[in-house]
Amino acid sequence: MFGTSGIRGEFGADVTAALALRVGRAVASEGSGRVVVGRDPRRTGPLLVDAVTAGLRECGANVVTVGEVPTPTVARAVEWYDADAGVAVTASHNPPADNGLKLWSADGSAVVGEEQAAVADRLERDAYDLAAWDGVGSVQSASAARRRHVSAVVDAVAVDPPPSVVVDVGNGSGRLTATALRRLGCEVQTLNAVPDGEFPSRPSEPTAEHCRRLCRVVAESDADLGVAHDGDADRMRAVTETGRFVPGDVLLALFARDEAAVGDRVAVPIDASMVVRDELASVGADTTFTRVGDGHVAARTREPDVVFGGEPSGAWIWPSLARCPDGVLAAAKVAALVADHGSLDALVDDVAAVPIRRDTVRTDARRAVVERVRSLVADRYERVTTVDGVRVDAADGWFLVRASGTEEVVRVTAEARDGDRMQSLFETARTLVTTAADAVGAETDAAG
Template identity: 40%
Template sequence: MQLFGSSGIRGVAGAELTPPFVGRIAAAAGVVLDADAVGVARDTRTTGRPLADAAASALASVGCDVHRLGVAPTPAGQVYAARAGVPLVMITASHNPPEYNGVKLVGADGVELSRRQLERVEQRVLAEDVELVEYARVGGHRSVDDVTDAYVRELLDAMEAADHREHIADADLTVAVDPGHGAGCLTTPRFFRALGCRVHTVNATPDGHFPGRDPEPVEGNLGDLRRLVRATEADVGVAHDGDADRAILVDETGSHVEGDAALAALAAAELDAGDVAVSAVNV
């Protein structure tokens, strides 16, 4: 594919990724998915609002009603898509620097579109093969204000169903959180507090300039979090990228935990001998 990579389309906003281009992508997705309604969400980047506006206008112009979700983590948008049964256009550049933005397309099942679906969208974008509807069929817009609240509730319900919530509350844990000024500011601190943890934060004000650190939660960018863990004697530190679909951990000594090691620890905690695990990879 010429446009879509492993996680959507990304580029420098205003140069490689412009509102008209985002509109073409959104319109093509609306037509290919034949959707009555489509959600539009974004992370905290300064260019997110105009790009989300462009996507929403284009979707309405091809006859889709638009659910405006505002700023939300990508996983929160995916949960909404699955619950409401609508596809999602997510405006985010994930871990890329502040000047970047991007588009990620999610199906009505809450899962990113398949390669075959993305190829169909891309073909229409490149061919500019989208027909606008007449005035009487233009889609409407509505704001959805409880996306992050509903996401936190679903996370808490999942912890309750797995019989983890009471154990976590009884453990008297202290958690340090670094959302990196991204969409995770709206959910992760609240989630841990609702679990009964003491929560300390850094870089936890939504800000698309990312003044505290770059969005990518690599070891070199997480000095503030490591210091916070040590200063507060936290049991664990958690850092996110711009759209909070990635979590990187710091242990109780303030040491960085590689993502592969964290995955191995989670697998060891959840899997027994003879269990079957499925690992999804990009090809």
């Protein structure tokens, strides 16, 4: 039920009001006495908020509602309102028909590991501690959460001299970014700033393809950079002053290099490019690999020498400020990089790119396929890592095969310093996946 980023799926099929009610019951039954609840702009968000709030209150939890806000606002508000947990009703960058629920711990990090397993176990067993009629929880509205989020970002980041920024909100919840940047002194132009859960202006995920208009606007204006968010503004992607979309691995390397010093480590998922390690080596720092998912990255940042964490998809975590991916904070941080160095183009050009390719293979048996790949490579390669999927390291590159936590696909990644070698590794990995999928399909047909 839980993927790499909470519960997510098509509304009415995978995600329903009945499920939201049960999630609320489970969270409260696990001991959360005070819970913050917020949502992104999707049409189905309000009724799911009502359902999860009812479940929480049924089991005695008091609820603080923060309305339609970025997901990081929900995560940060857990501490602000002295709560034990948070629930963000969001499907993040998924299509409009989807929705979901993402759970937050008391320290503002995503719920993973044993804490998540305990909630999942209650959902599976339908085991809840319902309160008596006179013990149900209360609900209150906290309208100041937006202002507190903006103030927290402005207090944490210095931008001098302030650059000119184009902010593509993507019809999501990220319009706080424009407010924060203006308070930091930036000249700001916005695109797609009206919240609309149908995401009419562009698909919610801020990819290079989906951000073509942003790239064009930045290139044709005097802007120093552009930033783009997904539907709930936990992700942030950047565009240079000449309209180049910055690859996620490069932006991860830039943030990591800026934050780390000698002896520090940076938490990155197992599919991150070796570019990050290269850039960290230049300042005497190193990476530490985690499973894919911002919750796993955030968990690693609890270790004292881990000063930053991020994912190439656009999730960035500064643990000294917040343990959630915060697109608003990230936008201010990239503006500060430009202010300090003068040109995002120059910063990007300073990172030595390494050929990397990512793709997907659609299958209804993604986990079984990855398990079959694991058996196929077990005796074929010496350096195999299975912390998340199957990663094979060679002397001059690597490939990774892993089941998506949010879609019915297997994700395939390959990287090598030579382009031809990268392509060879990629084809090897993709062939392993298709071979495994054929075998799993044949077994399923035979059993049927």
